[in-house]
Amino acid sequence: MDKRRLRTALGRFTTGVTIVSTVGEGGQWAGLTVSSFSSLSLEPPLVLWSLRLESPSLAAFEHNPRFAVNVLGEAQIGLSRRFASSHEHRFGEGEWVLGGHGAPVLNDAVAVFECETVSRQDAGDHRLYIGRVLHFTEHAHAPLLYRSGHYHQLGEVI
């Protein structure tokens, strides 16, 4: 299989952009930019996302079953870049507070899903997390989109 072409083909699938966050064992906040987020089930309410097995953030998500998925708006492209970089103080930008369910939440996100991990499975070089939604908020802000390695804005309704 031609890996480069596969990557190109997969990149044509357009996604939203989220920051998935939690609190690690020492109380430190952990989070990263994630586009593998997806809705899974309404009854019961389940979502999924996947994390690179080599991620330094893995220990925090293994320690704490509570996490939050913060869906980014088009004005939050800087946050997406920051949480995908090696920046040491990722939470130093944006209005972050500790949510009622034990994970950091972004105040002006398009949507926030506060979750509890109910299942994990390793698949290839990633760990798949399935979480039950405990609480959510949403706003009608325009979302940030990601396609083929570039950020995009939402186009017209067709």
Ligand SMILES: Cc1cc2nc3c(=O)[nH]c(=O)nc-3n(C[C@H](O)[C@H](O)[C@H](O)COP(=O)(O)O)c2cc1C
């Ligand atoms: C738009 C976008 C989507 C991403 N989606 C994921 C993802 O779903 N899972 C993942 O493990 N990394 C994803 N990444 C990469 C991580 O955000 C990046 O490697 C980050 O530095 C990981 O944090 P860590 O160093 O704490 O592991 C994505 C990056 C970008 C820019």
